Amino acid sequence: MDQLKELKEAKRAAEEVIERIDHALSSLESASSWGLWDLFGGDFFSSWMKRGKIQDANMDLQAISSSLNTLNKELEDVNMRLPSEISDTLGDHAFDLWFDNIFTDIRVQGEIKDSLQELKDFRGQIISLIKKINADMQNLFQVSSLAHFQNKGYDGLVSIEEMLSYGDTGFGTYHALNGEMIVLDGIAYRALGDCRVERATRRETTPFATLGFLDDEKSYDCKINGDIKTLMERLTALTQNTQAPVIACLTGVFQEMVVHGVWPVTKPYQELNLIIRKQAIYTFQEIRGRLVGVFCPPSANGLNVVGWHFHFLSDDLKVGGHVNDLWVQSLMVTFSVKKELVLIKP
Structure with missing residues (x-):
């Protein structure tokens, strides 16, 4: 019975990671939208909004890192591991926004795009993990x-x-x-x-x-x-x-x-x-x-x-x-x- 309990706890931890990823994706997509406006003739307000959304995304990424640590501990209890492709440094991303010029805008926009794709791929891997946990609980x-x-x-x-x-x-x-x-x-x-x-x-x-x-x-x-x-x-x-x-x-x-x-x-x-x-x-x-x-x-x-x-x-x-x-x-x-x-x- 303890193993089943551990599986349920691992599933809950994985679902928490998904929630945090979804929140980060929302922040990054919003930052990307404001970033495009800022890149093509935006003003102080668009730059300010972009920075705010990126700050939100940075906090989300830190929260994902914390949730991943919890998930890893739960997976150890049921002899499972995160896929090797999942970077342990996912939560270490941060965007340098101290310089507000066209070159910085282009670089940051590229980083946002890369992070969006990485998070989407990462989300798919966690979903696969949840499916495996469900199968372990539901099948003979x-x-x-x-x-x-x-x-x-x-x-x-x-x-x-x-x-x-x-x-x-x-x-x-x-x-x-x-x-x-x-x-x-x-x-x-x-x-x-x-x-x-x-x-x-x-x-x-x-x-x-x-x-x-x-x-x-x-x-x-x-x-x-x-x-x-x-x-x-x-x-x-x-x-x-x-x-x-x-x-x-x-x-x-x-x-x-x-x-x-x-x-x-x-x-x-x-x-x-x-x-x-x-x-x-x-x-x-x-x-x-x-x-x-x-x-x-x-x-x-x-x-x-x-x-x-x-x-x-x-x-x-x-x-x-x-x-x-x-x-x-x-x-x-x-x-x-x-x-x-x-x-x-x-």
Whole structure:
């Protein structure tokens, strides 16, 4: 949840930069208009107005520089950076207006024109940054495709550190199937073959994972009174969605939890279904914990499992794994319906 909060703060900082850029553009465009009048036969009043607008623009540029410092700090919190083309000295521009003659007027008019273009280009880059932040918040992300993964694609493709920049909630597995992955609160856990849980390192890699940012502003008390099939039906009714991806966290006491983990494999790799058949299945009674649930619509066929899929993590962080079945009375459910499923690695 902290990562989502940081993304929202970064977006607000970027929007503040846009507001300041727009104000500077207005000042510079006005200065340019007064400058043309001053250049082609203006009087003291036009020169005075031009100088006033340029002073406004100088203050705006300083304000942009201050806002950029804030934005850079917010972007560091979410492992993002401003585009390299954006000059760190944008706010250092100042116009020398102490000499009022034709040569100075021409030079200043040229500087205004250059700064206008630079600010417009800069504004476009910040808009692109905001779009990326929006995509990070609104989409569900996936490392590799299910088709590739099932075709013995067990070698890690993306580091856990990079993966976590795309979401704070999700699941998957690790290089060479070294455990079932559960991601909650921006932390990646591993459920081993005996369903014991340990925390993964950020240096490890994943061949297959699905995750996104979960907005916890609204939770629902969902009555289940049934097994995993009943849970899926209740969630589909609750989300009122069958055509878009969903990421969910479900919290409660499970009367029964049936899970499996996975032990790492070595090359030459076997078929996935043969590996899974060899894994032991464990049943836990009256266990408190959280489910990470992902729903993928029919349009995701081939990319991911269509329908609901769950991984479990106990509250004491001792056991977890891929959920085979369960029985539960009720759960607190938090979910986010996402715009689309985005592949970040082929």
